[in-house]
Amino acid sequence: MKFQPHASHFINGEYVEDTNGREIEVIYPATGELIAKLHSATPAIIDLALKAAQDAQQAWAALSGTERGRILRRASDIIRKRNYDLSVLETHDTGKPLQETTVADATSGADALEYFGGLAGSLTGEHIALGGGDFVYTIRQALGVCVGIGAWNYPTQIACWKAAPALACGNTMIFKPSETTPLSALKVAEILCEAGAPKGIYNVVQGYGEVGAALVTDQRVAKVSLTGSVPTGRKVYAAAAAEMKHVTMELGGKSPIIVFDDADLEDAISGAILGNFYSSGQVCSNGTRVFVQKGIKEAFLKRLTERLGQAKIGDPMDMDVSFGPMVSERQLNIVKGYIAIGIEEGARLVSGGQQLKREGFYLEPTVFADVTDKMTIAREEIFGPVMSVLDFDTEDEVLARANDTEFGLAAGVFTADLTRAHRVVAGFEAGSCFINTYNLAPVEAPFGGSKASGVGRENSKLAINHYSEMKSVYVSMNSVEAPY
Numbered sequence: 001m002k003f004q005p006h007a008s009h010f011i012n013g014e015y016v017e018d019t020n021g022r023e024i025e026v027i028y029p030a031t032g033e034l035i036a037k038l039h040s041a042t043p044a045i046i047d048l049a050l051k052a053a054q055d056a057q058q059a060w061a062a063l064s065g066t067e068r069g070r071i072l073r074r075a076s077d078i079i080r081k082r083n084y085d086l087s088v089l090e091t092h093d094t095g096k097p098l099q100e101t102t103v104a105d106a107t108s109g110a111d112a113l114e115y116f117g118g119l120a121g122s123l124t125g126e127h128i129a130l131g132g133g134d135f136v137y138t139i140r141q142a143l144g145v146c147v148g149i150g151a152w153n154y155p156t157q158i159a160c161w162k163a164a165p166a167l168a169c170g171n172t173m174i175f176k177p178s179e180t181t182p183l184s185a186l187k188v189a190e191i192l193c194e195a196g197a198p199k200g201i202y203n204v205v206q207g208y209g210e211v212g213a214a215l216v217t218d219q220r221v222a223k224v225s226l227t228g229s230v231p232t233g234r235k236v237y238a239a240a241a242a243e244m245k246h247v248t249m250e251l252g253g254k255s256p257i258i259v260f261d262d263a264d265l266e267d268a269i270s271g272a273i274l275g276n277f278y279s280s281g282q283v284c285s286n287g288t289r290v291f292v293q294k295g296i297k298e299a300f301l302k303r304l305t306e307r308l309g310q311a312k313i314g315d316p317m318d319m320d321v322s323f324g325p326m327v328s329e330r331q332l333n334i335v336k337g338y339i340a341i342g343i344e345e346g347a348r349l350v351s352g353g354q355q356l357k358r359e360g361f362y363l364e365p366t367v368f369a370d371v372t373d374k375m376t377i378a379r380e381e382i383f384g385p386v387m388s389v390l391d392f393d394t395e396d397e398v399l400a401r402a403n404d405t406e407f408g409l410a411a412g413v414f415t416a417d418l419t420r421a422h423r424v425v426a427g428f429e430a431g432s433c434f435i436n437t438y439n440l441a442p443v444e445a446p447f448g449g450s451k452a453s454g455v456g457r458e459n460s461k462l463a464i465n466h467y468s469e470m471k472s473v474y475v476s477m478n479s480v481e482a483p484y
């Protein structure tokens with residue numbers, strides 16, 4: 001098996017195996033080939049990881065931020081140097097084209113380690129002057145042991161987006177990758193060690209949902225950061241709440257892109273393509289409800305179809321290929337089910353809709369037009385290459401319809417009228433908004449959702465607040481007055 005790791009788990013600075021755990025088969029989505037076989041963590045493995053993370057935490061937090069940051073930045077450099085190999089692994093784990101993984105996965109993880117490594121030395125509390133010479137100072141403290149749980153669409157990125165701020169603040173982490181894509185987080189753990197990370201500060205345990213659930217409910221855990229679907233988020237949030245643990249929830253979406261008739265049509269189509277078909281549509285912040293103003297609807301659809309004809313679908317290892325398979329047969333079937341529902345409910349299939357007649361889990365980029373707000377494909381997250389195009393007349397109408405969803409992850413607007421762009425963005429009920437572009441997520445900007453799409457933010461300085469807490473210390477410079 002081409003990508004078999006040394007062992008399933010990485011705990012306390014080394015690979016660890018326990019073959020008593022349920023098997024996890026890793027399948028290359030482009031061919032269906034088995035590329036690795038791992039084992040889900042047993043209670044003994046989970047306990048080993050928790051113990052390692054707990055034992056390592058205080059010494060790690062006692063280092064200066066600059067020392068911690070140096071290790072993260074070194075890890076970032078190693079990732080960049082090995083970008084090609086890491087991207088090949090990511091492509092085999094996920095099926096995403098190498099054209100994407102070489103620019104959006106390990107590199108994005110490296111960005112997070114570099115950014116939070118740079119911030120680590122300047123994390124501070126503050127001094128608050130009070131009357132009579134008294135003052136308060138605040139101490140920024142690590143939370144303790146943090147658990148990260150990942151989805152399968154961006155395995156390296158998710159592993160690093162959680163590790164980097166957690167470690168910068170002096171926490172330790174146990175990361176459980178998705179059972180569908182378990183390989184690359186092990187490489188992140190290896191690289192952190194090589195960069196000088198003390199044993200036990202970043203541990204990886206494999207497993208299905210029950211392993212995640214066992215980690216979330218353990219009393220040694222102070223914080224849980226989940227990237228996953230809304231139903232899983234509800235369960236994990238509830239379990240964490242029972243113990244009053246801190247949470248970050250990065251969940252699903254059904255985000256709108258609004259295209260006004262004065263928009264640059266090519267730009268709007270580029271945004272809609274990126275926001276629906278990158279990573280074969282398996283991106284949480286995708287703008288899968290594309291509202292196009294009536295006057296330009298047919299021109300939009302005609303040009304969109306022409307441009308989709310230029311997509312190069314095929315072997316994800318070929319650098320010219322721009323569209324790869326879905327991550328798994330299971331996900332392929334879920335998405336095919338939604339396409340059938342779309343047709344049944346009366347949406348007009350404009351492009352695609354078919355599974356490719358070749359090995360692997362390939363589905364054509366699919367566009368539905370004449371979609372109405374009540375249709376299932378306009379309401380539920382599909383998590384595949386399916387774009388729904390809806391028509392609209394006025395700004396007020398489209399904003400109300402764009403917000404009429406339980407989700408609130410992202411939203412975009414394309415228009416030449418800047419005043420309108422800012423007005424529409426102010427009205428969006430979403431965490432990450434875009435004007436005349438879509439789906440960019442630089443590490444400097446907060447990323448996360450409103451409403452059912454999540455709690456908390458990843459990336460940017462804000463993430464620091466989600467991985468640390470403030471202790472406030474009142475200092476009296478005067479005698480203490482008591483009533484008796």
Ligand code: NAD
Pocket residue numbers: 149150151152153154176177178179207208209210211212213214216227228229230231232233235236249250251252253283284285381383409448449454
């Ligand atoms: P999922 O919810 O099925 O699983 C996510 C992770 O949670 C997996 O590691 C899984 O093993 C684990 N898990 C499942 N049940 C659990 C439980 N009871 N307790 C603890 N852990 C449990 O999601 P998925 O299918 O892997 O990923 C797709 C979803 O992730 C989509 O909804 C997508 O929108 C979302 N996503 C969100 C973001 C974001 O940043 N907002 C990014 C990527 C993906």
